Amino acid sequence: MTDYAIALSRKHPGREWTLNGNDYDSLVILDGGPKPTKKSLDDAWPTIQAEIAAEVEAKIEARQSALNKLSALGLTQNEIAALVGA
Numbered sequence: 001m002t003d004y005a006i007a008l009s010r011k012h013p014g015r016e017w018t019l020n021g022n023d024y025d026s027l028v029i030l031d032g033g034p035k036p037t038k039k040s041l042d043d044a045w046p047t048i049q050a051e052i053a054a055e056v057e058a059k060i061e062a063r064q065s066a067l068n069k070l071s072a073l074g075l076t077q078n079e080i081a082a083l084v085g086a
Contacts, residue, residue, distance in 0.1 A: 002045040010048050012036060 004024055008017055015033060020026035024038045063084075070080045 002042050004041055006052075007041040007044055007048055008036070010051070011041065011044050 001022075002024075004022055004027065005019055008015065008019070008027075016030040018026075018028045018030065024041070027035060029035045067080060067084070070083065071077075075083070
């Protein structure tokens with residue numbers, strides 16, 4: 001099911017709108033621009049989900065890379081945990 005708030009934020013950044021819950025029919029565009037169609041948001045949703053998953057994975061990989069570098073510098077696990085809050 002499409003999360004319309006996320007879809008709107010991702011596909012129409014900077015737009016002003018209100019939404020009651022996740023009900024597309026309650027979508028009101030406040031900035032005077034055109035209202036995106038339900039179909040366009042629904043069609044974009046799988047791509048948005050993939051983008052979010054890729055962003056999460058990139059953050060995980062970056063964190064692991066940083067931890068590996070700290071370890072390679074000779075820091076102990078306790079020192080690393082103190083630095084990164086792990």
